[in-house]
Amino acid sequence: MPDLTSTRFPVNVDAALREAGWQPGRWDIKLAEEWADTLRAHTSPAGHRHAVFPAVVEAWAEFGGLLVTPPGHGRQIAPAPLRFDPLAGLHLARTLGDLGRALDTELAPLGEEGENSEQRAILAMDTEGRVYSIDHTGDWFLGRDIDAALATLVTGTQPTRLTTAP
Secondary structure (H helix, E strand, C coil), X not given: CCCCCCCCCCHHHHHHHHHHCXXXXXXXXXXXXXXXXXXXXXXXXXXXXXXXXXXXXXXXXXXXXXXECCCCCCCCCCCCCEECCHHHHHHHHHHHHXXXXXXXXXXXXXXXXXXXXXXXXXXXXXXXXXXXXXXXCEEEEEECCHHHHHHHHHHCCCCEECCCCC
C-alpha cells in the first residue's frame, strides 16, 4: 500500500503545486511536444536557435502550463509566482546559448518567475536537469533538479549567484 503521508516535495511546495493543478503522475506530453516544435522552429534574427533535450521536455510535460503561487513570505527572499511556459523565453535563444556555453552545457527555457515584466526572470534548465534563473541582476543557480529548484523558489530560499572565473 502506498504511503499517502509522504510527498515528493516539502509540504508547502507540494501544497502550492497542488493548488496550481499539479498532481503526482501529471503528464501532458502533447503540450511539451508542441513547445519543443515551436522552440526548434524559432531562429533569432542573428541565427541563434534553442536547444531542446529530454530533461526539459519531461519538465514541460509534468509542470507545463502551471502558475504556481508561493504560499508564504519566504525564508530569505520574497518568493514570486512561477509560470511554466517555455515560450516566455522564445526570444532569448542567444542569452540562453551564451550562458550555456559559459556553463559548458546547453540551456532551454522552462518558464518565468515574477509578477510583471520589470521584475521578471526567465527560468532555464540544462541537459542534466539543473535549473537556473536569469534576470536583470544576474544569473542564478536554483537547484540540481526541478524538485530542488521548486523548493528554492516556493520557499524563498536565497539562490546561488553564478560567477565567472577571472
